Amino acid sequence: MATPIGNAADLTLRALSVLGGVDAIVCEDTRVTRRLLTIHGIDRPLLTYHEHNAARMRPVLLERLRGGQSLALVTDAGTPLVSDPGYKLVREAVAEGLAVTALPGPSAPMAALVLSGLPTDRFLFAGFLPPKAGARATALAELRPVRATLVLFESAQRLPEMLAQAAELLGPREAAVARELTKLFEEVRRGPLDALAAHYAAAGPPKGEVVVVIGPPGEEAAAPGDMEAALRDALGRLSVKDAAAEVAAALGLPRREVYARALELAKGNGGGGR
Template identity: 55%
Template sequence: MTGSPRKLQPEASRTGPSGQAFEPGLYVVSTPIGNLRDITLRALDVLAGADLVLAEDTRVTRRLLDAYEIDARLQSYHDHNGEKIRPVVLERLEEGARIAIVSDAGTPLISDPGFKLARDVIEAGYEVTAIPGASAVLSALCIAGLPTDSFTFAGFPPPKTSARESWMEGFATAKSTLVFYEGASRVPDCLASAARIFGDRQGAVCRELTKLHEEARRGTLAELAAEFAQSGAPRGEVVIVIGPPSDDSWDQDRIDEALAIALAEMRIKDASALVAEQSGWPRRDVYARALALKDASR
């Protein structure tokens, strides 16, 4: 268990550009995902007052800072140098520094290496403060037209088909809306996999959020898969949203009934694949039930 944040001497605090108290610690700062106007006044205060700004790509962050005439000291922080930079950050925090971390776009720690830094800072007993703002996950949920009362952010799917579909099967019985990122070039293949694993659920492909060519295409997964198979891969940054299964849920009794009908005409493998597609259950779970039914009938 980590202890409470370290107590700093009163003289360690100072005021930021807006006059608010600006204490030493790590500040996780959300930045725009496209439209540069989507940054908060508080975020600008922190970036202007920080002793050091950690950036995924300093060139990208410099463009943002230049747009708001902020002259901050930048340090790259990413997967390849994180092990080296984290001890340096902790040393600076020990000295009473105010350090901000940003990603190229959106909220840091969401599918980027900032998590390890925040974890180490917390374990060392220093303050971590979130400066909220733009997020592609939340923006996509807002325009997808799918339930938002419960959702699961799943990150990036694996690139290869077999690994991707196995990964998707792990979410097949989830009752919440699913949100994940995908590289634009893989969107057609990803939607084809989603249609096979999740069945006839509703989905949305949200592209270029907050930018000039923002777009959301909606429909069943099968419809979206067919549309992108014909049109090809989209351009830009993509978020895929998949609605939850319908209220017409499949319990084990219904699975067994469907399997009994399918097994009368099909091999176990084919019957399991069919029922899994119909029900939204993971194929491995349906296959296990099919084996159990076969064994019980002998």
């Protein structure tokens, strides 16, 4: 049986029982996990599994599971399988009909969502945004119409730039920046995106691991004039197809409707239907 377990000092009694009874514990860094186990008096064989050796180790671990061994998968921080190669191991184990269970532990995305004070009835965890500004702008444009609170990971060094870009592309939304969650120097800063961007531009990147939570869009609908103005601007830079996609994502409008209007504008300007 494979058991993903969140790695933290405040382990549940069930997690301690599982860790003490499995045939081997699979972890990112044996030094980190051994310290945790030593605190709780647990001595089990350790195997490494991380993004650099995952392709080589998965067949080894699956063979052990097929042979009837029980394995526990832990991570250095957070929850296994969330932005983590562990999901591939679980996917293959499930595909083979091997038993898998989970013992949830601390989760940075969930902790940030709860502490943000933003709506929790509907949310989207989007992982890391692309590091380069152009690709990040495209990703933010795709996320803009999503009627849900957005939960994102971000590098501390890129945080000021990302917040400024999000404020520009997503508009005046409430947000929260949470860092070092469940650790000694935990901090949550809340406010409008532009205010948070201004704070970190002045203060510089924070230390530690960061989660950004952004509130959902307002209910106001885009006016027809907004779409046309946005299309005229986009058509000056992009093909009809790409311009329509950008504007539809930015304004939260049906892509087919925007594409039809983009074609009309392009033909009216003699640009054809690229």
